[in-house]
Amino acid sequence: MRETGWMMRLLGPAEIRILANKLDIRPTKKLGQNFVIDGGTVRRIVRVADLSPDDVVIEVGPGLGSLTLALLPSASHVVAVEIDPVLSAQLPITAADHGVADNLTVINADAMKIGLSDLLGHVPTALVANLPYNVAVPVVLHLLEELPSLRKGLVMVQSEVADRLAAGPGSKVYGVPSVKAAWYADVRRAGPVGRTVFWPVPNVDSGLVSLVRRDPPSTTASREEVFKVVDAAFAQRRKTLRAALASWAGSAAQAETALRAAGVDPSARGEQLDIHAFARIAESHP
Incomplete structure (x- = not known):
């Protein structure tokens, strides 16, 4: 024993x-x-x-x-x-x-x-x-x-x-x-x-x-897709998400479209969002 x-x-x-x-x-x-x-x-x-x-x-x-x-x-x-x-x-x-x-x-x-x-x-x-x-x-x-x-x-x-x-x-x-x-x-x-x-x-x-x-916060966006948004948002953390996500989305205008569809203020910054918000952004990008 x-x-x-x-x-x-x-x-x-x-x-x-x-x-x-x-x-x-x-x-x-x-x-x-x-x-x-x-x-x-x-x-x-x-x-x-x-x-x-x-x-x-x-x-x-x-x-x-x-x-x-x-x-x-x-x-x-x-x-x-x-x-x-x-x-x-x-x-x-x-x-x-x-x-x-x-x-x-x-x-x-x-x-x-x-x-x-x-x-x-x-x-x-x-x-x-x-x-x-x-x-x-x-x-x-x-x-x-x-x-x-x-x-x-x-x-x-x-x-x-x-x-x-x-x-x-x-x-x-x-x-x-x-x-x-x-x-x-x-x-x-x-x-x-x-x-x-x-x-x-x-x-x-x-x-x-x-x-x-816990279960992942998204069932439609993959971990890789969500992490790309996270990396882009914090690579330029002093910029607004509209600007920081421009390369990820294809343009600042497309980034704004995805952000608004996700219910996120385009003038917000990455440090204000939780993982669920990042998942919604990834889900909103075509």
Whole structure:
């Protein structure tokens, strides 16, 4: 019988450093490696993720396994995707040492290049991860697109990125990531994370972001068509939508026609619209 996530021994600062020395691992900025060394933080992540015993979790960038060890007793299976071959080889050993390796699959791959066919028959229902800061947004959007089985997620990202992902129309940080994430899911901030829970200590704070899958806001315009409108609107975000969407629509006059048909003021700007409005614009363009 597996230990519960609350009872089992997790990796602390000493164990993390011992493992890193054993593997001659020097955390790199290139891979965005900041390892979690606080057991309380990983327990909190698992608790907020609200996993059920039937969930199959995909974890991106498990590193030395701090979060993985807390996830394994709480889910049916964990698929850990790790780009570093040394770390991916060590993770099953670490899990076995803690008695929780039976429901772990480790895949040595770039998360930006994986699809469902790469997950060895596992169909993930939840994304839970401490994401590398430098690829957090593209990884989240890629996985939500490639893995429609994902129904929910909880990711730890740089605080600034968390703000952008969860921002709503009118916010100063509302932009392309906010709108595109909203195509797939209801996104919200789920709490702050301090710097001292990581090794090495980053020079920025982190935050938790919760994602709950929802139906796409359009059934007639494709994701690609809607995202083209979003990209055009924010490429020139200081311009009115009539001007910003001129190239997309063929002319400013055609852009205005599509905007009015969608019930959107042509003098508005992209940062004022939610994903539903962008979908209506895409639907209105012949």
